[in-house]
Amino acid sequence: MLQDLVKRVKQAFDRFIKGDKNGKRSGKPRFKGKHRYRTFTYPQGSLDWVKGNRVRLPKIGWVRFVRHRPLPEGFSVKTVSISQKADGWYVTFSLENKSVPAQPTVDIEPTEANSIGVDAGLEYFMACSNGQTKVPPKFYRQAEEKLGRLQAKRDARSKGSKPRRKLNARIAKLHQRIARQRKQWHFETANELLEKADVIFVEDLKVSNLSRRNPAKQAEDGTFLPNGQSAKSGLNKSFADAGIAQFLNEILPFKAAKAGKKVVKVNPAGTSQHCAICLNRVPKGLSERWHDCPDCGASMPRDVNSGLLIQKVGLDVASLKNAKPRSKRSGRRSPRCTA
Numbered sequence: 100m101l102q103d104l105v106k107r108v109k110q111a112f113d114r115f116i117k118g119d120k121n122g123k124r125s126g127k128p129r130f131k132g133k134h135r136y137r138t139f140t141y142p143q144g145s146l147d148w149v150k151g152n153r154v155r156l157p158k159i160g161w162v163r164f165v166r167h168r169p170l171p172e173g174f175s176v177k178t179v180s181i182s183q184k185a186d187g188w189y190v191t192f193s194l195e196n197k198s199v200p201a202q203p204t205v206d207i208e209p210t211e212a213n214s215i216g217v218d219a220g221l222e223y224f225m226a227c228s229n230g231q232t233k234v235p236p237k238f239y240r241q242a243e244e245k246l247g248r249l250q251a252k253r254d255a256r257s258k259g260s261k262p263r264r265k266l267n268a269r270i271a272k273l274h275q276r277i278a279r280q281r282k283q284w285h286f287e288t289a290n291e292l293l294e295k296a297d298v299i300f301v302e303d304l305k306v307s308n309l310s311r312r313n314p315a316k317q318a319e320d321g322t323f324l325p326n327g328q329s330a331k332s333g334l335n336k337s338f339a340d341a342g343i344a345q346f347l348n349e350i351l352p353f354k355a356a357k358a359g360k361k362v363v364k365v366n367p368a369g370t371s372q373h374c375a376i377c378l379n380r381v382p383k384g385l386s387e388r389w390h391d392c393p394d395c396g397a398s399m400p401r402d403v404n405s406g407l408l409i410q411k412v413g414l415d416v417a418s419l420k421n422a423k424p425r426s427k428r429s430g431r432r433s434p435r436c437t438a
């Protein structure tokens with residue numbers, strides 16, 4: 100176990116000095132007290148450690164656990180990790196079978212029939228090129244009231260007291276529940292999507308950019324002016340609630356690889372500002388939720404239009420960089436359908 104500890108310290112310093120694989124540097128490593136050290140790993144586990152619903156952990160002994168599925172045949176146990184979560188302790192076995200290829204290669208030629216373009220957003224969690232849309236369930240918003248009540252109750256208790264600790268545990272459990280609801284919904288949504296197509300085009304979304312804080316605005320005399328942050332905080336909360344990044348970057352590719360299908364990231368530049376049918380530029384503000392093309396008469400929800408464009412860009416039948424700007428003569432400025 101001490102081997103793993105050394106590895107963690109090295110990783111913390113590497114991230115501080117050199118940064119991660121994207122060159123992003125983390126903060127200075129600080130002391131990790133026993134309450135922040137919630138996971139420990141045995142780097143060399145063994146199949147002999149597991150007998151039925153019991154596991155023998157070195158220096159601890161036999162511990163009973165809930166085994167949610169049997170260990171598959173032909174695998175050897177590599178590492179064994181113990182982690183503490185809000186509702187208890189978990190044990191994770193990482194398994195290896197040398198005959199299983201590490202990264203199965205998927206070779207599917209995307210066509211218009213076997214692919215689907217997906218625009219992810221807040222109004223619709225997904226808007227697909229086939230016209231299907233999915234509204235995100237707001238698990239966090241639903242639990243917000245209960246969460247607020249618990250937090251107020253906790254804040255009324257004195258620091259370090261037993262009731263406060265108990266309330267903190269209940270708050271942590273509620274957060275865990277919200278995260279699990281969201282995750283399950285993501286898995287179900289990914290399955291639904293993968294049933295419809297072999298290749299899924301998604302936008303290469305940088306959510307960290309979307310949910311960044313607005314810069315502070317200062318007047319000449321040094322006082323702070325409204326910078327729109329409070330309105331944006333509400334939006335950030337919805338972004339986090341929808342969990343778009345987790346879905347697009349982790350869950351969907353994971354499920355696709357398991358099903359032998361493909362997820363392709365597409366540069367989303369211009370996919371909200373062009374018409375998916377005639378590819379002419381149709382500029383829209385963020386508040387305009389409907390796409391009405393004055394040139395070809397296309398009319399559909401804004402995000403479905405984006406989904407179609409993402410598919411077309413992914414299939415390489417549309418290149419938005421070369422799309423000609425819309426002619427100035429038909430500069431229609433009248434309000435469009437906002438329903």
Ligand SMILES: [Zn+2]
Pocket residue numbers: 374375376377378379392393394395396397
């Ligand atoms: Zn058009």
